[in-house]
Amino acid sequence: MGEGVQKAGRRPRADSLRNREKLLLAARDVFSAGGPEASLEAVARRAGVGIGTLYRHFPTREALFQAVYLRDVDQLVALAQQAADGRDPVEALRQWLHACVGMVATKKGMLTALAPSVQGSDPLFADTSRRLRAAVGSLMERAVAAGRIRSDLTPEDLMRAMIGMCYTREQPGWQTTVVLLLDVFVDGLRLPPDPAA
Amino acid sequence: MGEGVQKAGRRPRADSLRNREKLLLAARDVFSAGGPEASLEAVARRAGVGIGTLYRHFPTREALFQAVYLRDVDQLVALAQQAADGRDPVEALRQWLHACVGMVATKKGMLTALAPSVQGSDPLFADTSRRLRAAVGSLMERAVAAGRIRSDLTPEDLMRAMIGMCYTREQPGWQTTVVLLLDVFVDGLRLPPDPAA
Amino acid sequence: MGEGVQKAGRRPRADSLRNREKLLLAARDVFSAGGPEASLEAVARRAGVGIGTLYRHFPTREALFQAVYLRDVDQLVALAQQAADGRDPVEALRQWLHACVGMVATKKGMLTALAPSVQGSDPLFADTSRRLRAAVGSLMERAVAAGRIRSDLTPEDLMRAMIGMCYTREQPGWQTTVVLLLDVFVDGLRLPPDPAA
Amino acid sequence: MGEGVQKAGRRPRADSLRNREKLLLAARDVFSAGGPEASLEAVARRAGVGIGTLYRHFPTREALFQAVYLRDVDQLVALAQQAADGRDPVEALRQWLHACVGMVATKKGMLTALAPSVQGSDPLFADTSRRLRAAVGSLMERAVAAGRIRSDLTPEDLMRAMIGMCYTREQPGWQTTVVLLLDVFVDGLRLPPDPAA
DNA sequence: GATGAATGAGTCTTCATTCAT
DNA sequence: AATGAATGAAGACTCATTCAT
Numbered sequence: 001m002g003e004g005v006q007k008a009g010r011r012p013r014a015d016s017l018r019n020r021e022k023l024l025l026a027a028r029d030v031f032s033a034g035g036p037e038a039s040l041e042a043v044a045r046r047a048g049v050g051i052g053t054l055y056r057h058f059p060t061r062e063a064l065f066q067a068v069y070l071r072d073v074d075q076l077v078a079l080a081q082q083a084a085d086g087r088d089p090v091e092a093l094r095q096w097l098h099a100c101v102g103m104v105a106t107k108k109g110m111l112t113a114l115a116p117s118v119q120g121s122d123p124l125f126a127d128t129s130r131r132l133r134a135a136v137g138s139l140m141e142r143a144v145a146a147g148r149i150r151s152d153l154t155p156e157d158l159m160r161a162m163i164g165m166c167y168t169r170e171q172p173g174w175q176t177t178v179v180l181l182l183d184v185f186v187d188g189l190r191l192p193p194d195p196a197a
Numbered sequence: 198m199g200e201g202v203q204k205a206g207r208r209p210r211a212d213s214l215r216n217r218e219k220l221l222l223a224a225r226d227v228f229s230a231g232g233p234e235a236s237l238e239a240v241a242r243r244a245g246v247g248i249g250t251l252y253r254h255f256p257t258r259e260a261l262f263q264a265v266y267l268r269d270v271d272q273l274v275a276l277a278q279q280a281a282d283g284r285d286p287v288e289a290l291r292q293w294l295h296a297c298v299g300m301v302a303t304k305k306g307m308l309t310a311l312a313p314s315v316q317g318s319d320p321l322f323a324d325t326s327r328r329l330r331a332a333v334g335s336l337m338e339r340a341v342a343a344g345r346i347r348s349d350l351t352p353e354d355l356m357r358a359m360i361g362m363c364y365t366r367e368q369p370g371w372q373t374t375v376v377l378l379l380d381v382f383v384d385g386l387r388l389p390p391d392p393a394a
Numbered sequence: 395m396g397e398g399v400q401k402a403g404r405r406p407r408a409d410s411l412r413n414r415e416k417l418l419l420a421a422r423d424v425f426s427a428g429g430p431e432a433s434l435e436a437v438a439r440r441a442g443v444g445i446g447t448l449y450r451h452f453p454t455r456e457a458l459f460q461a462v463y464l465r466d467v468d469q470l471v472a473l474a475q476q477a478a479d480g481r482d483p484v485e486a487l488r489q490w491l492h493a494c495v496g497m498v499a500t501k502k503g504m505l506t507a508l509a510p511s512v513q514g515s516d517p518l519f520a521d522t523s524r525r526l527r528a529a530v531g532s533l534m535e536r537a538v539a540a541g542r543i544r545s546d547l548t549p550e551d552l553m554r555a556m557i558g559m560c561y562t563r564e565q566p567g568w569q570t571t572v573v574l575l576l577d578v579f580v581d582g583l584r585l586p587p588d589p590a591a
Numbered sequence: 592m593g594e595g596v597q598k599a600g601r602r603p604r605a606d607s608l609r610n611r612e613k614l615l616l617a618a619r620d621v622f623s624a625g626g627p628e629a630s631l632e633a634v635a636r637r638a639g640v641g642i643g644t645l646y647r648h649f650p651t652r653e654a655l656f657q658a659v660y661l662r663d664v665d666q667l668v669a670l671a672q673q674a675a676d677g678r679d680p681v682e683a684l685r686q687w688l689h690a691c692v693g694m695v696a697t698k699k700g701m702l703t704a705l706a707p708s709v710q711g712s713d714p715l716f717a718d719t720s721r722r723l724r725a726a727v728g729s730l731m732e733r734a735v736a737a738g739r740i741r742s743d744l745t746p747e748d749l750m751r752a753m754i755g756m757c758y759t760r761e762q763p764g765w766q767t768t769v770v771l772l773l774d775v776f777v778d779g780l781r782l783p784p785d786p787a788a
Numbered sequence: 789g790a791t792g793a794a795t796g797a798g799t800c801t802t803c804a805t806t807c808a809t
Numbered sequence: 810a811a812t813g814a815a816t817g818a819a820g821a822c823t824c825a826t827t828c829a830t
Contacts (some may be wrong), residue, residue, distance in 0.1 A: 449706070561754070575748060
């Protein structure tokens with residue numbers, strides 16, 4: 001989906017697959033360094049393939065984008081699923097948010113990927129978006145069910161807060177700041193313990 | 198400051214002033230729509246003046262930028278000063294943040310202006326930045342002094358949280374969401390009332 | 395001639411004369427530094443007058459050019475006339491050529507002025523050209539009359555050789571080289587002493 | 592070398608070669624007419640190709656320049672080598688200088704190529720420069736060894752004299768003049784026959 | 789399928805030149 | 810007369826995109 005390659009029912013050529021992989025790696029690097037406006041030629045050059053090859057695999061900039069960051073989002077989802085096990089549910093939420101900051105720090109393109117997944121309506125991101133929402137949702141659900149946090153925020157809301165805070169990333173040491181801000185935010189989500197209990 | 202025009206002591210030509218104004222309006226529109234990378238030619242075109250005129254008035258992209266958003270930031274500062282009067286200090290903080298959201302909603306370019314004022318180190322924004330920080334700082338100071346909010350956040354931190362949340366703006370109705378998120382954040386800032394009192 | 399100012403029979407305003415002078419000085423500096431392609435706005439800026447004023451005084455680039463270098467050429471002419479007195483005529487020729495090199499070294503624009511005066515057919519330079527030719531001609535004449543140099547070169551030829559050698563000017567120490575080359579050239583002009591005498 | 596094209600081991604596309612050739616021809620014409628500052632767009636236009644194509648083949652103005660004039664300089668070198676055979680060594684020198692004038696006359700851009708090769712320090716011209724110097728040097732060497740000319744001039748000096756004289760080229764019939772001037776110069780180089788011999 | 793050449797539209801930027809004040 | 814604002818025509822350069830090989 002999104003790639004221009006692969007007529008149904010035909011086994012992909014080995015070099016084709018290899019090129020696709022090289023392109024994805026190159027694109028991640030280039031987009032990380034130069035932002036999402038970076039030149040496609042730079043991507044092809046770094047991948048060591050012709051620009052035509054890039055276009056064959058990813059007919060639009062968006063298609064490339066999507067493919068590049070799909071796996072990153074998958075990691076976030078996995079992380080949310082792990083965090084949902086055991087532990088205090090509010091703490092799990094906080095830990096997961098911290099982990100998100102860590103990933104944004106490592107993979108500079110991550111934010112670029114998250115924003116459309118959370119906010120956009122582009123059908124290309126629909127699936128990614130749905131999976132992410134589900135994972136975050138179940139994380140929140142536990143805390144809500146335990147009466148520990150307010151129940152009027154959606155998973156998107158939480159994601160947006162997290163993403164927004166991360167836009168701060170530039171100064172050295174930004175991670176510390178963002179973690180602090182997120183902690184404040186999580187504190188704001190808490191409900192007082194039920195005095196009846 | 199920043200404009201290449203106006204040797205001291207000479208009355209500006211009428212059309213010059215008119216053009217400057219047209220350029221500022223056009224620039225606000227264009228930057229709002231296309232982001233800060235938007236083409237300067239597009240600005241000139243929309244202003245209905247020659248590209249040379251744009252360059253005469255604003256020799257660099259940054260100079261134009263700065264001029265466009267200076268007044269907007271001034272309004273935020275004024276708003277903060279007003280909010281500092283009377284009322285409950287935490288409430289004042291919350292109200293000011295709400296007002297910020299309102300301004301971001303009205304002037305789509307506002308965010309573009311705030312980000313460099315808060316994060317950047319460009320000397321052009323140094324003054325703007327300082328004024329903003331002072332205004333927000335005194336707003337927070339009152340709440341801290343009253344023992345109502347935590348004292349370990351800087352004015353920049355608060356601004357960053359606000360700005361970050363606003364990056365969310367795209368979907369219809371985003372303002373409601375952002376206001377909600379900011380309220381959560383302010384709740385997170387609160388300290389429990391001093392039991393000794 | 396060449397200037398657009400001065401309707402006949404009207405005394406020039408004092409500031410007009412002052413501006414003209416400032417422009418000439420500025421033009422010399424700017425053309426020296428930036429070559430003959432230098433921007434007229436730079437000239438006006440350095441002169442501290444408006445670009446419009448420059449145009450009023452010198453309606454074309456060439457007119458400015460001509461005015462700037464007129465006096466320089468005059469100096470060369472004067473030099474040639476002095477050199478024609480006394481001394482050995484071949485030596486006088488050589489000395490004058492050396493002096494030319496010195497002037498080219500001092501006034502970087504000099505070459506730019508000489509070339510059109512010697513080669514061009516622009517009527518603006520006709521007079522300059524004539525005066526120069528006359529001066530150099532009489533210098534050569536003496537040596538020819540004394541049977542000391544060949545008689546088949548014109549004053550233009552000599553000037554061209556000198557100018558050509560000077561085009562070399564770039565490297566540090568070029569003057570030494572050019573003087574050497576001119577000495578060789580003068581040696582080539584010599585006739586053997588008349589054995590009959 | 593200097594071109595941005597041709598990864599090793601791939602046969603160049605036919606139209607690519609054709610375009611390269613068209614560009615070289617166009618560039619020679621345009622630089623001849625308009626000097627080395629001439630517009631690259633004019634070159635592309637005259638070659639009948641897009642400006643992008645020009646940039647692909649020659650990523651910098653200098654690269655184009657170099658490519659255009661490389662072959663011309665090669666011819667001069669070959670000529671010098673031929674002239675070094677047989678004949679009277681002073682006469683060989685003179686003949687070669689005459690040939691240079693002829694080439695300058697034919698290929699108006701030649702001077703533009705020679706100047707940086709002789710005077711410049713641009714690494715692009717280093718090789719060209721070296722080859723030319725060697726060729727001229729061995730031509731002079733023979734005459735010096737035979738005690739026929741002064742030994743205190745470098746090959747560069749000779750080249751500069753030749754180039755300088757040619758800057759004269761404008762008027763009709765300039766070749767005759769330049770040949771005359773060069774003959775005078777060569778005469779100036781001569782030493783008197785050794786009376787001891 | 790892969791390659792990279794060709795193309796031209798679009799940007800930025802500088803200036804000569806004209807004209808309103 | 811002087812000024813400098815306005816204008817737009819170049820020119821350099823970059824890239825997205827298409828296509829010949």
